[in-house]
Amino acid sequence: xKRKIKIGIAAAVAAAxxxxxxxxxxxxxxxxxxxxxxxxxxxRGAELWxxxxxxxxxxxxxxEFSPTEWNMILMHMRTQANLPPQDANxxxxxxxxxx
Numbered sequence: 392x393k394r395k396i397k398i399g400i401a402a403a404v405a406a407a408x409x410x411x412x413x414x415x416x417x418x419x420x421x422x423x424x425x426x427x428x429x430x431x432x433x434x435r436g437a438e439l440w441x442x443x444x445x446x447x448x449x450x451x452x453x454x455e456f457s458p459t460e461w462n463m464i465l466m467h468m469r470t471q472a473n474l475p476p477q478d479a480n481x482x483x484x485x486x487x488x489x490x
Contacts, residue, residue, distance in 0.1 A: 429484065429488075432480065432481045432484040432485075433481075433484050433485050433488050435478075435481035435485075436481035436482045436483070436484050436485025436486065437485050439478050439481055439482050439485075440482050440485055440486070443468075443472055443474060443478070443482065444468075444482075446472070447471075447472070451486075452489065453485065453486040453487065453488065453489025453490055454489060454490045456486075457490075458487045458490070461483060461486045461487055462483070465479055465482065465483045465486075
């Protein structure tokens with residue numbers, strides 16, 4: 392039960408972050424500064440994380456594992472879930488930044 396509450400809170404925080412950073416506005420990557428590109432990847436990862444991860448199991452919050460552990464986990468899950476590279480990178484950015 393507590394885990395579901397934490398996931399709900401994480402989803403709410405992700406939604407708030409999306410609203411704060413411009414919602415679904417997408418611009419060409421070469422028009423963005425590195426910081427804006429990172430925020431855009433974070434937003435995309437926040438959108439994809441519950442979709443891909445909750446398909447098979449409860450999605451884990453970003454703070455549950457270290458960035459190094461997330462690298463290894465995402466490499467494995469990318470193969471298992473057949474994630475496109477850009478989606479896997481966005482989810483990884485989101486999880487690493489959620490610590």
